[in-house]
Amino acid sequence: MPIENHEKARFLLHRALVEGISLEDRRWLDAHVGQCAECGRYADLSARTVRALDWFALELDPAAALRVENVVRSRAEEMRSAEAHAKRLWIGTAVAIFLTFTGSAVTWHTLAWLASQWNLPSRVWQIGFVAFWLLPSLMLALLPLFRRTLLGGHSDSKGQTI
Numbered sequence: 229m230p231i232e233n234h235e236k237a238r239f240l241l242h243r244a245l246v247e248g249i250s251l252e253d254r255r256w257l258d259a260h261v262g263q264c265a266e267c268g269r270y271a272d273l274s275a276r277t278v279r280a281l282d283w284f285a286l287e288l289d290p291a292a293a294l295r296v297e298n299v300v301r302s303r304a305e306e307m308r309s310a311e312a313h314a315k316r317l318w319i320g321t322a323v324a325i326f327l328t329f330t331g332s333a334v335t336w337h338t339l340a341w342l343a344s345q346w347n348l349p350s351r352v353w354q355i356g357f358v359a360f361w362l363l364p365s366l367m368l369a370l371l372p373l374f375r376r377t378l379l380g381g382h383s384d385s386k387g388q389t390i
Contacts, residue, residue, distance in 0.1 A: 233260060237267045245278055332361065 240257045243249050249257070261268045336357060343353035 234264070234267060237261065237264070238270060241267075241271050241274055245274060335360070 237257060237260045240249055240253050244254070244257065261271050339353045339357050342348075343350070
């Protein structure tokens with residue numbers, strides 16, 4: 229017998245036990261199970277397993293169910309809040325990048341104009357521009373490295389002074 233028939237029979241057996249199958253599928257399944265000893269044993273074992281599982285009727289503690297529901301609701305709210313926070317963060321990042329590029333362009337043109345008015349060489353005002361834009365960012369980036377020195381004592385991993 230083709231393997232596809234056995235696979236189809238097992239699939240229909242599973243569906244019949246869970247949600248039911250059409251009359252045409254039921255007829256085909258009954259005919260196949262009647263002819264195929266292997267699928268007949270499988271159907272018998274499946275039916276016996278489902279009946280055995282009925283013996284394990286678990287009663288749910290209402291208080292436990294309420295706790296689980298509260299935890300799930302709380303976690304869902306945390307996820308919604310985190311999603312909203314992430315969206316605000318992306319918008320803020322986009323605005324910061326836009327303002328950085330806009331400010332850089334305006335400052336570049338302003339410094340170029342001032343350099344031409346004061347007859348400064350290009351390298352001088354370009355180095356000044358880089359220092360003007362990079363130095364504050366570099367200082368802020370290095371600030372966490374010198375946190376203990378700046379706080380004046382020992383600090384734990386959360387930045388709180390001990």
